[in-house]
Amino acid sequence: MWMRVELRSPLPVYEQIKMGIKEAVMIGKFERDSQIPSIRELAKDIQVNPNTVARAYRELESEGIIFSRPGIGFMINVNRNGIKNRLLEDLEAELSPLIKRMIKAGIQKKDMNEVIERLWEEE
Secondary structure, eight states: OOOOOOTTSSSOHHHHHHHHHHHHHHTTSSOTTOBOOOHHHHHHHHTOOHHHHHHHHHHHHHTTSEEEETTTEEEEOSOHHHHHHHHHHHHHHHHHHHHHHHHHTTOOHHHHHHHHHHHHHHO
């Protein structure tokens, strides 16, 4: 199975599905204009409610990551670089408030970098 969801994760299942699709593009499982599993097919594979997959697909479509082709299904709308740029934009949006908090708390950039390096190596 190419995607797994962690039901105990604090990240909602639909967000995990969105990330799974993006990761699949990043590693080359899906390329631009390739078809992805139908809502029902993916829901069955990862054992979640089809409405959860539908929500993830709607959000991916609104983000421009996928598009619907009537009679065919959902297709990937971006390439690896497109996903990478969007992931970096997401990262920047998530890190910005955290970095501002750390600066206000007096944490130095080198200390933040050490934490990032350590976490990166753990993965």
